[in-house]
Amino acid sequence: MTTTDPVATTVSKLARGLDDGLIPPALFGDADVHAAELRRVFARSWLFLGLTDEVKEIGDYVLRRMGEDEVIMSRGADGEIHVLLNKCRHRGTIVCRDDQGNSSHFRCPYHGWTYASDGSWTGAPKRPRAYRDLDPKQWGLLEARVEKRWGLVFACLDPSTPSFDDYAGDALWYLEAFFGLDSRGLVSLGEPNRWSASTNWKSGAENFGGDNYHVATAHASAVEIGVIPDPRDGNETNAQFIAGPGHAFTATAAFAPAYGLGPFGHSPEVWANFDQAHVDDSHLELHKTHYLFTGTFFPNFSVFRFLGAPTATGLIPIYLMLRVWQPDGPHKTEVWNWLCCYYAEPEEHRDGIYAAGLAILGPAGLLEQDDMAIWEGSTVAGRSVMAETLDMRFNYQLGLGNMSVGGVVDTLAGPGQAHDKSYNESNQRAFMQHWLTMMETEINP
Numbered sequence: 001m002t003t004t005d006p007v008a009t010t011v012s013k014l015a016r017g018l019d020d021g022l023i024p025p026a027l028f029g030d031a032d033v034h035a036a037e038l039r040r041v042f043a044r045s046w047l048f049l050g051l052t053d054e055v056k057e058i059g060d061y062v063l064r065r066m067g068e069d070e071v072i073m074s075r076g077a078d079g080e081i082h083v084l085l086n087k088c089r090h091r092g093t094i095v096c097r098d099d100q101g102n103s104s105h106f107r108c109p110y111h112g113w114t115y116a117s118d119g120s121w122t123g124a125p126k127r128p129r130a131y132r133d134l135d136p137k138q139w140g141l142l143e144a145r146v147e148k149r150w151g152l153v154f155a156c157l158d159p160s161t162p163s164f165d166d167y168a169g170d171a172l173w174y175l176e177a178f179f180g181l182d183s184r185g186l187v188s189l190g191e192p193n194r195w196s197a198s199t200n201w202k203s204g205a206e207n208f209g210g211d212n213y214h215v216a217t218a219h220a221s222a223v224e225i226g227v228i229p230d231p232r233d234g235n236e237t238n239a240q241f242i243a244g245p246g247h248a249f250t251a252t253a254a255f256a257p258a259y260g261l262g263p264f265g266h267s268p269e270v271w272a273n274f275d276q277a278h279v280d281d282s283h284l285e286l287h288k289t290h291y292l293f294t295g296t297f298f299p300n301f302s303v304f305r306f307l308g309a310p311t312a313t314g315l316i317p318i319y320l321m322l323r324v325w326q327p328d329g330p331h332k333t334e335v336w337n338w339l340c341c342y343y344a345e346p347e348e349h350r351d352g353i354y355a356a357g358l359a360i361l362g363p364a365g366l367l368e369q370d371d372m373a374i375w376e377g378s379t380v381a382g383r384s385v386m387a388e389t390l391d392m393r394f395n396y397q398l399g400l401g402n403m404s405v406g407g408v409v410d411t412l413a414g415p416g417q418a419h420d421k422s423y424n425e426s427n428q429r430a431f432m433q434h435w436l437t438m439m440e441t442e443i444n445p
Helices: 006-020 031-040 164-168 171-179 201-208 220-224 281-287 347-361 366-382 385-389 426-440
Strands: 047-051 060-066 069-075 081-085 100-102 105-107 114-116 121-123 145-149 152-156 186-188 193-197 238-242 248-252 291-297 301-307 318-327 333-342 417-419
Touching: 006 031, 006 426, 031 426, 047 060, 047 069, 047 318, 047 333, 069 152, 081 145, 081 152, 152 164, 164 171, 171 281, 171 291, 171 301, 193 366, 201 291, 201 301, 201 318, 201 333, 201 366, 201 426, 220 366, 238 426, 248 426, 281 291, 301 347, 318 347, 333 347, 347 366
Parallel strands: none
Antiparallel strands: 047 152, 060 069, 060 100, 069 081, 105 114, 114 121, 145 152, 186 333, 193 333, 238 248, 238 417, 248 291, 291 301, 301 318, 318 333
16 A cells, blocks of 8 residues: 655645645644754744843743744843753643743752753752763753844754754844834833634745735724724735745835824834834834734744723724744644833833734734634644545635736845735735745755
8 A cells, every 4th residue: 555645645645736836734734844844944944032121130031932932032141042952851740830920940850950040950969979971061941043133032942054044044133123213222011912723824824924814804804993004005006025044024004194293103202112113114114114913933923002992091002913824733723912112112001012013913803703703613624534535725816917906126225025916915925935935945864
């Protein structure tokens, strides 16, 4: 009896169909594909873990995940942030069980091996008799590479992955446009919200990377009650940017001008609080005409900057949401959601900003409820016997050839490839192309 490799089959189908906008559903539901992408995609990517102000003091730590591995993000006695596998080097037992806290050491509950907050091995019971010749330098907790930018922490498992800058490519320009508006960085407005969704992680990641087309249908109720401006003409004023391998961002000319706002969507009074000296002229040039509001940094880190409804005091809250689409097996995603603002934002505005973001994109947010219900479909289809038997494909053909209005333009500030309309799935196809490239690359033993 012959057997087939489901991973190779799915990857081959994607390779043959992607140029024509044809995507096999198994990408969103096959367990073997998921197991392979944990090694081929997540282990070799720079992943967002949190904000530096979550671990301000020496000994502060939080638990996070890289792929499906739990890690400790801690600030060691050296003052540096370390990202450590939460597994004892003796038998693999978890050494830290609290989601957050402050501790100088992590002690394994099995045999008592003990590690400092920087991951170094510091001792074990009866060490002079039990471990006379053990070299502590060889037995610390496993540690990932760490990069800190804009008050954010990124980490990577694979030592052969390019530097953060090289991995980001053109996306650096857009990340700087989101995060680099003030030299003092971002402020977290609270602990990350977390909830579980019955969908594969790629559904959210590719959507935030450029699916503006769904808004008028999926989120029509938000328009009807006046929570967000009418996006039905937004497809004519949106712009999309492919910014390096798998990274993608979107902007609109419709939202900010409707409120008569200043640079980057902020009121002139608030904008005056920003340290503007280092802001790139090219960023300002884009924001004269467009409001950069969402994007995905491959594979699973998304950003969303949006306007809340005006408050009773007249404040138009501008909230910045950071999100990780954390895989929890092939059929579930744990959504991690940070609500932030720039350091320059006045203290008296911050509660209003947090409330606005939570109302729209929190665990029970108005838009969030729509998305969570809709995204389940691709994951269910991804494990459907009928879909597999009849060789189903998803249609990603918006913007291909003469299919849709609009195309590539060179009149918008910013590197990479720009499209002047969002009747387009070029960003999603770029996401899938990089996923394909990583899945086709063999892992060195």
